[in-house]
Amino acid sequence: MENNILRIEHLTMQFGGVVAVNDLSMEINRGEIVALIGPNGAGKTTAFNCVTGVYEPTNGQILFCGRQIARSSPSGKMRKIYAGNDASAFVGDSVRLSPDHVTKLGIARTFQNIRLFSGMTVFDNVLTAKHLRRKSNFLTSTLHLNYAEEKRMREETRELLKAVHLLDVADEMATSLPYGKQRLLEIARALATKPTLLLLDEPAAGMNPQETEELSAFIRHIKDEFQLTIFIIEHHMNLVMDISDRIYVIDFGRLIASGVPDEIQNNPAVIEAYLGGGDE
Amino acid sequence: MKEFASDKKSRVPAFLSFVVIALFYLAVFIAEQHLPATSMLFTVLKKGATYALVAVSMNLLNGFTGIFSLGQAGFMLIGAYTYAIFTIPLEQRESVYQYFQGGAVHFTVPVPVALIFAGLAAAFFAFLIGLPVLRLKSDYLAIATLGFAEIIRAIFQWNQLGPITNGSNMLRMFPNFNDFNIRNASGEVTVYLSTTIPFIIAGVCIALIVLLIHSGYGRAFKAIRDDEIAAEAMGINLAHHKQLAFSISSFFAGVGGAMLAMYQTTVQAKSFTSAMTYEILLIVVIGGVGSVTGSVFSSFLFVACSEWWLRFLDEKQMIGTFEVPLLRNGFRLVIFSLIIMIVVLFFRRGIMGTKELPDLFRRKTKEGIK
Ligand SMILES: Nc1ncnc2c1ncn2[C@@H]1O[C@H](COP(=O)(O)OP(=O)(O)OP(=O)(O)O)[C@@H](O)[C@H]1O
Ligand SMILES: [Mg+2]
Numbered sequence: 001m002e003n004n005i006l007r008i009e010h011l012t013m014q015f016g017g018v019v020a021v022n023d024l025s026m027e028i029n030r031g032e033i034v035a036l037i038g039p040n041g042a043g044k045t046t047a048f049n050c051v052t053g054v055y056e057p058t059n060g061q062i063l064f065c066g067r068q069i070a071r072s073s074p075s076g077k078m079r080k081i082y083a084g085n086d087a088s089a090f091v092g093d094s095v096r097l098s099p100d101h102v103t104k105l106g107i108a109r110t111f112q113n114i115r116l117f118s119g120m121t122v123f124d125n126v127l128t129a130k131h132l133r134r135k136s137n138f139l140t141s142t143l144h145l146n147y148a149e150e151k152r153m154r155e156e157t158r159e160l161l162k163a164v165h166l167l168d169v170a171d172e173m174a175t176s177l178p179y180g181k182q183r184l185l186e187i188a189r190a191l192a193t194k195p196t197l198l199l200l201d202e203p204a205a206g207m208n209p210q211e212t213e214e215l216s217a218f219i220r221h222i223k224d225e226f227q228l229t230i231f232i233i234e235h236h237m238n239l240v241m242d243i244s245d246r247i248y249v250i251d252f253g254r255l256i257a258s259g260v261p262d263e264i265q266n267n268p269a270v271i272e273a274y275l276g277g278g279d280e
Numbered sequence: 281m282k283e284f285a286s287d288k289k290s291r292v293p294a295f296l297s298f299v300v301i302a303l304f305y306l307a308v309f310i311a312e313q314h315l316p317a318t319s320m321l322f323t324v325l326k327k328g329a330t331y332a333l334v335a336v337s338m339n340l341l342n343g344f345t346g347i348f349s350l351g352q353a354g355f356m357l358i359g360a361y362t363y364a365i366f367t368i369p370l371e372q373r374e375s376v377y378q379y380f381q382g383g384a385v386h387f388t389v390p391v392p393v394a395l396i397f398a399g400l401a402a403a404f405f406a407f408l409i410g411l412p413v414l415r416l417k418s419d420y421l422a423i424a425t426l427g428f429a430e431i432i433r434a435i436f437q438w439n440q441l442g443p444i445t446n447g448s449n450m451l452r453m454f455p456n457f458n459d460f461n462i463r464n465a466s467g468e469v470t471v472y473l474s475t476t477i478p479f480i481i482a483g484v485c486i487a488l489i490v491l492l493i494h495s496g497y498g499r500a501f502k503a504i505r506d507d508e509i510a511a512e513a514m515g516i517n518l519a520h521h522k523q524l525a526f527s528i529s530s531f532f533a534g535v536g537g538a539m540l541a542m543y544q545t546t547v548q549a550k551s552f553t554s555a556m557t558y559e560i561l562l563i564v565v566i567g568g569v570g571s572v573t574g575s576v577f578s579s580f581l582f583v584a585c586s587e588w589w590l591r592f593l594d595e596k597q598m599i600g601t602f603e604v605p606l607l608r609n610g611f612r613l614v615i616f617s618l619i620i621m622i623v624v625l626f627f628r629r630g631i632m633g634t635k636e637l638p639d640l641f642r643r644k645t646k647e648g649i650k
Contacts, residue, residue, distance in 0.1 A: 100518070130496075131497075131514070138492070192514075
């Protein structure tokens with residue numbers, strides 16, 4: 001089995017004149033919990049969006065389990081205003097997958113600004129995320145000939161809700177839940193797509209201290225139970241230091257440090273970035 | 281352990297709804313046997329059933345998939361013409377297509393097959409225009425679909441297509457709702473079905489749409505409606521699902537168009553105006569965007585008001601010797617518009633919101649228990 005799950009090579013994402021991610025290279029191995037940290041506006045979410053196919057990178061390539069899921073070089077107008085790293089390294093054969101395709105390959109995510117399906121119940125939110133692994137087509141599905149499949153999906157949905165302790169609110173509207181529970185629901189929904197790699201964008205944001213406390217145990221638990229590799233963006237340093245195997249730190253889109261938690265904690269560049277950033 | 285409605289839904293409300301609907305069908309059938317066939321009631325029921333189907337098909341797009349399309353009249357037109365073209369009896373073609381030497385089509389198909397053709401033709405056009413149009417965002421999509429409907433209307437009146445569409449002349453003589461009545465050898469009607477059969481056609485189609493909405497695909501449509509970015513991140517292919525919803529909605533709009541042709545007994549492209557689409561949109565809004573029950577309910581209400589209950593406003597009325605002022609031709613439309621404005625202003629979520637028939641029973645039974 002391929003040990004390398006995600007490899008990002010010289011990723012640059014430029015919006016107009018803003019270079020949000022600048023020459024970022026990193027890799028994640030099977031079974032790891034890897035954190036991406038950095039001050040506000042450092043480009044963390046943008047990096048996630050490149051991995052999941054929401055954005056087409058300006059330059060660089062991304063491999064998932066050895067397979068190219070994105071590859072591009074500056075083109076069109078961008079060629080003139082490009083302000084990133086070496087523009088010639090990834091010329092030719094660009095690869096662009098849509099977000100749903102990336103999810104089908106096994107990368108699931110949660111959102112920094114919660115994006116639940118607001119018109120649906122908690123249960124249906126998770127059930128809907130099972131749709132992509134369907135065997136039925138719209139005819140068999142309409143005529144409810146996929147009875148066995150539907151039953152299995154509902155069963156699995158119930159299991160997932162049990163795992164995140166939301167089974168007792170299964171029939172409530174998703175958006176009526178408190179913030180912390182909505183975050184857990186987003187994780188359950190992402191898990192429903194049966195990912196290999198789970199991307200969590202600030203899962204503790206909006207959680208109370210106790211929920212944050214429980215979150216690290218929870219993340220470890222789902223990692224083992226669902227054999228996941230986890231890539232997490234988080235501002236709560238206690239949480240990050242507690243669960244991460246390795247940490248990458250970016251500032252203004254650039255990688256400024258990487259290593260195990262102890263190394264990062266004592267890294268002068270990191271301390272400088274956070275103190276200089278002022279926000280933290 | 282506690283039970284959850286999400287898996288072990290009480291079947292009682294669904295069963296009650298089913299009973300109510302069955303009784304309603306029975307009532308229609310019985311009324312049809314005993315009341316005079318010319319009664320205004322049947323006009324309303326027939327047109328109401330037709331509009332109910334079209335409104336539900338529009339709701340599938342606007343209310344359940346979040347695609348704001350205004351092409352309904354165009355797809356109805358395609359359905360109506362397809363139905364008519366394939367069902368006008370051969371011996372009548374000479375007179376119908378009098379300017380086009382009896383037309384180019386020289387065969388007919390049975391009515392049920394023609395209804396399916398009507399749907400397929402509309403779905404096919406939807407599939408073709410869906411590729412470019414569905415990439416557009418809300419308002420642009422609305423304008424593009426509206427434009428499509430106008431173009432279709434023009435094309436069907438084009439003289440060069442006369443051998444098929446009869447140009448700007450009307451199509452007629454095809455089987456209509458009255459042909460569903462069963463007659464004895466001497467031509468007397470023994471069983472009246474001219475209202476019941478349209479009800480069955482619309483009912484089957486709406487049932488299929490409801491089944492679709494409750495399937496995995498329906499959930500995917502709703503996910504797209506609620507949040508496209510999240511839907512795509514959960515592996516739902518936006519282009520594929522929007523295309524599917526658009527084609528299926530248009531299929532049923534096409535069948536609805538065929539029903540309208542039967543109701544009117546004639547078809548002419550120029551009557552499928554954007555005003556027709558707005559009427560249907562109003563029905564959907566009044567009933568509740570996202571409620572099938574609401575769309576059906578408000579279709580009948582809308583048709584009853586516009587065709588029947590408010591008719592008196594167009595005529596002079598005397599109370600004793602007092603002539604009620606204002607009542608004259610056209611006043612009905614004023615009142616009608618007022619009612620609509622009031623509904624839109626004060627009942628923004630429509631009559632039903634997003635509730636369905638079984639939900640009405642659900643609330644009642646809950647109150648009964650607790
Ligand atoms: N779609 C976009 N168009 C233009 N600029 C963008 C876009 N997305 C992000 N940016 C810019 O890129 C930079 C990085 O933003 P990003 O959201 O990736 O930061 P972040 O590290 O996730 O920050 P935070 O901790 O606040 O979530 C910001 O300056 C932001 O304004
Ligand atoms: Mg962010």
